[in-house]
Amino acid sequence: MFQTVSFRRIYVPDNVRPIVCEVVKCCKPISFLGDLIPENGTLRCGSEYLTVRARALAYPKSVGSTVGPYVLYRARKLGTNPAVLMCVEPDILSVTACAICDIPLIQISPEVLGQLTTGSVVMVDFDKCLLHILELDACHDSRVVQRQVQE
Numbered sequence: 001m002f003q004t005v006s007f008r009r010i011y012v013p014d015n016v017r018p019i020v021c022e023v024v025k026c027c028k029p030i031s032f033l034g035d036l037i038p039e040n041g042t043l044r045c046g047s048e049y050l051t052v053r054a055r056a057l058a059y060p061k062s063v064g065s066t067v068g069p070y071v072l073y074r075a076r077k078l079g080t081n082p083a084v085l086m087c088v089e090p091d092i093l094s095v096t097a098c099a100i101c102d103i104p105l106i107q108i109s110p111e112v113l114g115q116l117t118t119g120s121v122v123m124v125d126f127d128k129c130l131l132h133i134l135e136l137d138a139c140h141d142s143r144v145v146q147r148q149v150q151e
Helices: 068-078 092-101 110-115 142-150
Strands: 002-006 008-011 019-025 042-045 048-051 056-059 084-087 105-107 121-125 130-134
Touching (some): 008 092, 068 092, 092 105, 110 130
Parallel strands (some): 019 056, 084 105
Antiparallel strands (some): 002 130, 042 048
């Protein structure tokens, strides 16, 4: 019913619990300053605009200026931030952004990024460093997802 892969913890706030949420995937490097619209929690990915609020944002790496982390901080203050960032190549900008915002940041492999799709559902277990990738059809309700992961 689901696939489990490991990840590397880069920044995880104290006492964070496992997160179950939908994935938003951007295959291009993102710039928090140029691509994230904190007022509504939207991320520009190429020509698309994707809602990242309370979702797992999966992307290869970030680019841009040192002002970028403060854009994510604004999203956090407005309640429009992603629930977790999943990055192939974490850099100082992503780490800084997550540290000042208390948003978990995990490192995933390029293969895992390739398996993820926008709209799929994941459970991120920070204590065990496990990412459960769940089938979308079976998990529109997070209670169903949690039950499946516990079995």
